[in-house]
Amino acid sequence: MKKVAVVGFGFMGMTHTLNILKNGDLQLVAIVDKNPQSVKKNLQSKSGNFSTGEIDPEVIDNIHKYQDLTDCLQKEELDAVFICVHTNLHFELAKEALNHGKHVLLEKPMCLELRQGEELISLAKEKGLILMVAHVVRFMPPYQKLKQWIDSKEFGELKFLSLSRFSGLPAWGQWKEKQADFGSSGGALFDLLIHDIDFVNYTLGKPGSIKSNYLPGALSRHDYINALWSYPQHNIEVKVEGGNIFHSNFPFQAGFMAQFEQASVLYTTFQSGIIQIATNNELRETPVGDAGEGFYNEVAYFALCINNNQQPLECMPGSSLETVQLCYNHL
Numbered sequence: 156m157k158k159v160a161v162v163g164f165g166f167m168g169m170t171h172t173l174n175i176l177k178n179g180d181l182q183l184v185a186i187v188d189k190n191p192q193s194v195k196k197n198l199q200s201k202s203g204n205f206s207t208g209e210i211d212p213e214v215i216d217n218i219h220k221y222q223d224l225t226d227c228l229q230k231e232e233l234d235a236v237f238i239c240v241h242t243n244l245h246f247e248l249a250k251e252a253l254n255h256g257k258h259v260l261l262e263k264p265m266c267l268e269l270r271q272g273e274e275l276i277s278l279a280k281e282k283g284l285i286l287m288v289a290h291v292v293r294f295m296p297p298y299q300k301l302k303q304w305i306d307s308k309e310f311g312e313l314k315f316l317s318l319s320r321f322s323g324l325p326a327w328g329q330w331k332e333k334q335a336d337f338g339s340s341g342g343a344l345f346d347l348l349i350h351d352i353d354f355v356n357y358t359l360g361k362p363g364s365i366k367s368n369y370l371p372g373a374l375s376r377h378d379y380i381n382a383l384w385s386y387p388q389h390n391i392e393v394k395v396e397g398g399n400i401f402h403s404n405f406p407f408q409a410g411f412m413a414q415f416e417q418a419s420v421l422y423t424t425f426q427s428g429i430i431q432i433a434t435n436n437e438l439r440e441t442p443v444g445d446a447g448e449g450f451y452n453e454v455a456y457f458a459l460c461i462n463n464n465q466q467p468l469e470c471m472p473g474s475s476l477e478t479v480q481l482c483y484n485h486l
């Protein structure tokens with residue numbers, strides 16, 4: 156089993172922990188959080204904009220705890236590190252882990268400065284390590300199904316795709332401090348809409364042009380985004396819309412609508428587990444796994460890449476950095 160540590164035990168740290176504990180190839184040996192005394196408290200408090208499952212607190216009691224990554228790297232024999240701190244610390248901590256010869260799963264966005272992403276990619280390459288950015292939507296069954304339909308042309312050519320993602324202002328963990336720290340998370344464009352921007356980049360590649368409108372919110376100048384991407388060579392238009400400008404308890408919602416030549420499809424997190432398929436003659440449903448399964452799937456894929464010593468072809472770091480560049484192209 157590959158030994159791993161989770162760094163940052165907030166919403167995403169707990170989500171990855173849950174899925175590491177479910178995975179037979181990974182062994183969680185350490186948790187690093189700058190507030191180790193709050194690890195137990197975090198398990199009991201509500202965090203995140205949706206539920207990703209419950210962890211047994213007794214299991215966590217038996218895991219070694221550290222206050223900083225340096226100390227953990229000195230004391231533990233690790234294969235990989237999961238970096239789940241806020242975005243302004245991604246570069247520094249990922250670099251430290253790679254310099255210690257550890258594979259890294261890094262939360263999205265990879266970084267806000269492009270040169271930092273380039274440095275991490277070169278470092279991972281030089282050390283022969285796996286660096287994967289946790290673009291979970293690539294691993295969510297409804298979005299995988301959509302990509303499969305686009306690639307296979309099962310309903311003919313894709314003509315129009317609309318993706319949306321809305322949530323309230325994050326009000327858990329360190330997000331409460333961020334509201335007074337304008338811009339350090341990159342705001343909803345780099346933090347929330349990046350999921351859809353990355354999915355489109357992964358599925359269709361870079362667009363020919365992007366027309367974008369945005370509005371300020373509590374975290375940045377671009378906490379609501381409404382953008383139209385054009386692919387003139389293929390006659391495809393893509394709309395990306397969303398943000399976190401709503402009050403904190405506003406229900407999280409995401410989904411897509413796609414118009415193909417022969418059918419239109421609809422997925423929404425309000426009707427998880429199905430995709431609706433409409434033609435001019437009928438409306439039917441097809442079952443699809445829950446979007447939440449993406450969190451397990453990405454961890455399992457990272458474990459597979461480590462075990463087989465293969466690069467994460469489904470989620471290469473160069474593509475994740477391109478996604479950050481695409482976020483900038485909306486401004």
Ligand SMILES: NC(=O)c1ccc[n+]([C@@H]2O[C@H](COP(=O)([O-])OP(=O)(O)OC[C@H]3O[C@@H](n4cnc5c(N)ncnc54)[C@H](O)[C@@H]3O)[C@@H](O)[C@H]2O)c1
Pocket residue numbers: 162163164165166167168187188189190202203222223224239240241242244262263264289291327328329330346
């Ligand atoms: N994939 C997704 O769907 C998704 C969802 C939410 C957040 N995220 C990403 O995950 C990251 C973390 O967000 P979150 O919502 O989990 O945050 P959070 O505030 O819930 O948790 C952050 C944790 O990091 C700890 N921390 C801070 N500095 C540290 C340090 N130097 N060393 C160790 N621990 C430290 C904090 O004490 C806190 O427990 C962000 O980059 C965010 O963009 C991804």
